[in-house]
Amino acid sequence: MYINGKWENAESGKTFDSINPASGKTIAEVPDGDDRDTTRSIDAADAAFKNWSKTTVYQRSEYLGKMYQLMIENKDKLAHTMTEEQGKPLKAARNEVQYAADFLLWYSEEVKRVYGRTIPAPRPDQRFVLNYNPVGVVAAITPWNYPISMITRKVAPALAAGCTVVLKPAEATPLCAVETFKLFAEAQLPPGVVNLVTAKHPGPIGETFLEDKRIRKLTFTGSTDVGKMLAQQAAVQMKRTSFELGGHAPFIVCKDADPVKAVKGVVLVKFLNTGQACISPNRLYVHKSQMDAFVNEFASRVERMKAGSGFEEGVSIGPLVNENALLKVERQVADALDNGAELVTGGKRLVNDGLENGHFFAPTILKGVTSEMLIYREETFGPVAPIIEYGDEDDLLMMANDTHYGLAAYVYTDKLTTAMTLFEGLNFGIIGINDINPTAVAAPFGGMKESGLGREGGPEGILEYLDIKVGGFSLR
Ligand code: NAP
DSSP states (O other), rough: ETTTTEEOOTTTTOOOEOTTTTOOOOOEEEEEEOHHHHHHHHHHHHHHHHHHHTTTTTHHHHHHHHHHHHHHHHHHHHHHHHHHOOOHHHHHHHHHHHHHHHHHHHHHHHHHGGGOOOOOOOTTTTTEEEEEEOOOEEEEOOOOTTTTHHHHHHHHHHHTTTTEEEOOOOOOOOHHHHHHHHHHHTTTTTSSEEOOOOOOOOHHHHHHHHHHHEEEEEEESSSSHHHHHEEEEHHGGGGGEEEEEOOOEEEOOOSSSOOOHHHHHHHHHHHHHGGTTOOOEEEEEEEEEGGGHHHHHHHHHHTEEEEEETTSEEEEEOOHHHHHHHHHHHHHHHHHTTTOOEEEOOOOOSSSTOOTTTOOOOOOOEEEEOOTHHHHHOOOOOSEEEEEEEOOHHHHHHHOOSSEEEEEEEESSOOHHHHHHHHHHOOEEEEEESOOOEEEHHHHESOOTTEEEESSSSSHHHHHEEEEEEEEEEEE
16 A cells, blocks of 8 residues: 555555456455555645645646656556456557546646636625635545546546545555556655555445545545445535446437447447446447348457457457456346347357356347346446337437436437437437547546536546635725
């Protein structure tokens, strides 16, 4: 763990294993932190805040620039750790490191442009001034599926704003966090500005974050269930919060879309990170006139996808994170088949050809999926594409919006009117129109409804770490 500028063991002396999900083998032992280590980290972050919050934006920009450079120089090393610990193919891991680094660079620039403002006053002898102030010490909790970019998406704007940070990464990917923090240490950030607590059991860390009054902001990326629980407890001290939670994205193929273009898109985005992405398409609404062309093309491409270790050339399907993730996918597929869905391809664990010790599931397509099935309602987080046929355009928006999630949605159409009507009618925070990657560091990322609160990335991302202060001055 990295606390107050030093690499530390847990006070308890305990450790836990980081495990390769493709082979089941232990990669390394990591300190198993608890409430005591969390409190030490908050002590350090609180002490560091006094000076860090007073540095100029130019000083903070320089640190972030250095962190960016170091991340780019160490891209291959970080990607290697990510593939080993999280399982995604090496090329995808390299892309993630680049995305992670881009947050550091973008906020190193954006911080220079966080202007306050003057506001016209109703009285001639009055002046209003609006300033932004860093909120204070930030507690950050990150998931395993994007184990490095989810760190910088929080740390870059928080540090740029003048906040200090205590971060708890997921139990499944502590080494990705350790390697990232090694670079933060190399950038010579003052002690206590960033702190890392690794842990097997998240409960005591979360409780300490929530109970300690010095934590003024909690930023969380993970499941909706845990997010809601933390939101309720954060309300006790009215802490500032942001939540990036689960998704259940519709992917709509309209009657005027090019089915091959739509298939190329869905293959890339559905199986990205083996379906373990919050913006993964979870419900494919295909117009009945497109069904045959779409399903045939989709199946022929999916059947050619190769599963295996992310280090192997040509592999696009990595392992799922653990046994529970496999069980969830199996349960959803079995439920859909029991209730009348048709298996187009896949549908089972992969246990041959050296995959028996990992958590592999075949890329799967189901058709004939209906609203009665579990997969229609629950986030899957695995390589399963459920297809729902639709005919009536009027019902489409109602069906696509019929979820308590509101993160991402995708539309394939060649008609401008259809594109704009669906863009305006879909209740989701990020919408790709003929585009499977509607994300970039400069574009605010986040969801509506139970997919979260607040935004990460873009100018909105830094405002999450700033308090507004208004001064009213009388000249009389
Ligand atoms: P998770 O189980 O909610 O875990 C997320 C993080 O919260 C992990 O660090 C976890 O620690 C920690 N955590 C769990 N219980 C906690 C508690 N009681 N107190 C404090 N921390 C706690 O979610 P996940 O399975 O890792 O991640 C997948 C979910 O994240 C999906 O729903 C996905 O859609 C969502 N996600 C959303 C976005 C977005 O931007 N909207 C991005 C990526 C992922 P442990 O690992 O130790 O349990």
